[in-house]
Amino acid sequence: MAAVTVSGSALAGSDDIQWxxxxxxxNKNEGKTTEVVRKYCECMNExxxxxxxxxxxQWExxxxxxxxxxxxxxxWK
Structure with a gap:
């Protein structure tokens, strides 16, 4: 998953990538695609x-x- 996150978060810092x-x-067992979960997590991080x-x-x-x-x-539906 980290490779997907890194490529999708090219402008994110290392702390952001870890979060x-x-x-x-x-959220991997929530029944959503990796893309949807990544977008959600990036949005929350922002x-x-x-x-x-x-x-x-915790924050959410x-x-x-x-x-x-x-x-x-x-x-996310």
């Missing part, structure tokens, strides 16, 4: 502050508005 990769692993210490999976639990926006952007 997105972890998010993708956390919405988070650069100094955030929570994982995307307290940021329902952002999660809903990223669901729509990624095509």
């Amino acid at each position: 997105i990769s972890q998010c993708m692993m956390d 919405k988070m502050d650069d100094n955030e210490t929570q994982s995307i999976t 639990k307290t940021h329902a508005k952002e999660a809903k926006e990223c669901d729509a952007k990624a095509g």
Whole structure:
């Protein structure tokens, strides 16, 4: 999965790539394509502050508005 994330996140820093990769692993059993999960995780990562210490999976639990926006952007249905 890391190769997919790296190619899809060419402008992301190494911390971003790690967060997105972890998010993708956390969501791999949700029944969505890798592309949809990657788009969702990238979107959530973009919405988070650069100094955030929570994982995307932790952060999304307290940021329902952002999660809903990223669901729509990624095509998560």
